[in-house]
Amino acid sequence: MNTPDLPPFWAVIPAAGIGSRMRADKPKQYLQLAGKSILEHTLHCFLDHPCLRGVVVSLAEGDPFWPALDCARDGRIHIAAGGAERADSVLNALLRLAELGAGEQDWVLVHDAARPNLAQSDLDLLLAELADDPVGGLLAVPARDTLKRVGSDGRVRETIDRSPIWQAYTPQMFRLGALHQALAEALVSDVVVTDEASAMEWAGQAPRLIEGRADNLKVTRPEDLHYLERLWRGRH
Numbered sequence: 026m027n028t029p030d031l032p033p034f035w036a037v038i039p040a041a042g043i044g045s046r047m048r049a050d051k052p053k054q055y056l057q058l059a060g061k062s063i064l065e066h067t068l069h070c071f072l073d074h075p076c077l078r079g080v081v082v083s084l085a086e087g088d089p090f091w092p093a094l095d096c097a098r099d100g101r102i103h104i105a106a107g108g109a110e111r112a113d114s115v116l117n118a119l120l121r122l123a124e125l126g127a128g129e130q131d132w133v134l135v136h137d138a139a140r141p142n143l144a145q146s147d148l149d150l151l152l153a154e155l156a157d158d159p160v161g162g163l164l165a166v167p168a169r170d171t172l173k174r175v176g177s178d179g180r181v182r183e184t185i186d187r188s189p190i191w192q193a194y195t196p197q198m199f200r201l202g203a204l205h206q207a208l209a210e211a212l213v214s215d216v217v218v219t220d221e222a223s224a225m226e227w228a229g230q231a232p233r234l235i236e237g238r239a240d241n242l243k244v245t246r247p248e249d250l251h252y253l254e255r256l257w258r259g260r261h
């Protein structure tokens with residue numbers, strides 16, 4: 026059953042990173058948060074949505090942690106091979122989606138495994154705002170603090186106008202065919218692609234930013250997980 030006015034979509038969850046900045050004893054997507062792994066929380070943001078058609082998770086080769094999760098037996102979740110960089114993992118997942126029968130015009134939402142605090146209201150906002158958009162776009166938050174450009178000596182050179190500066194979050198929502206083409210061409214051209222929007226920009230498109238919640242943060246360093254633990258205490 027679909028929610029009126031929200032489009033059906035596929036989800037891609039790149040989960041093949043090693044989490045080097047987290048400095049933990051396992052990849053950060055398998056660290057515990059409120060009694061479940063970060064990856065399970067992330068997957069449930071999508072599995073609970075009525076417009077979801079299916080999910081592809083990209084996993085590192087021989088990942089020993091995935092089979093132990095309950096999600097591993099969920100028929101809506103399919104696996105793709107992880108790649109050397111996040112963009113390679115996403116591209117493999119898009120190819121898997123095509124094998125599963127997804128169409129060129131189908132919407133795909135790519136969301137980091139390491140962002141477990143995506144609010145359902147933000148997911149709905151993204152889907153509603155971009156349902157009729159010719160390009161697609163992403164959740165993002167405007168720069169909040171005063172910004173400085175710094176020299177290699179650690180001294181401030183100037184204060185930058187923050188008004189046009191936003192931080193790119195996920196999900197990032199694009200049509201399967203357009204995203205696949207942009208990502209594949211950017212990768213063979215050795216363009217640095219840190220998110221899906223940068224591949225689309227490189228292809229000459231202008232993705233739309235949808236202002237989301239700042240607490241949809243990516244667990245990157247230990248303090249990010251500590252922050253979410255405090256935020257979630259009492260909530261779950």
Ligand SMILES: Nc1ccn([C@@H]2O[C@H](COP(=O)(O)OP(=O)(O)OP(=O)(O)O)[C@@H](O)[C@H]2O)c(=O)n1
Pocket residue numbers: 038039040041042043044045046047053054083107108109110111112114115137138139140243244245
């Ligand atoms: N080759 C890679 C690298 C990253 N990712 C995924 O992309 C998301 C965002 O990347 P990032 O935060 O950079 O994760 P890691 O690469 O794991 O972290 P680090 O850069 O600290 O090693 C994560 O969910 C990560 O698992 C992936 O699927 N394949």
Ligand SMILES: C[C@](O)(CO)[C@H](O)COP(=O)(O)O
Pocket residue numbers: 137192193194195219220221243245
């Ligand atoms: C996709 C992303 O989460 C958007 O902010 C980000 O680009 C991931 O890569 P990073 O290396 O952690 O910046």
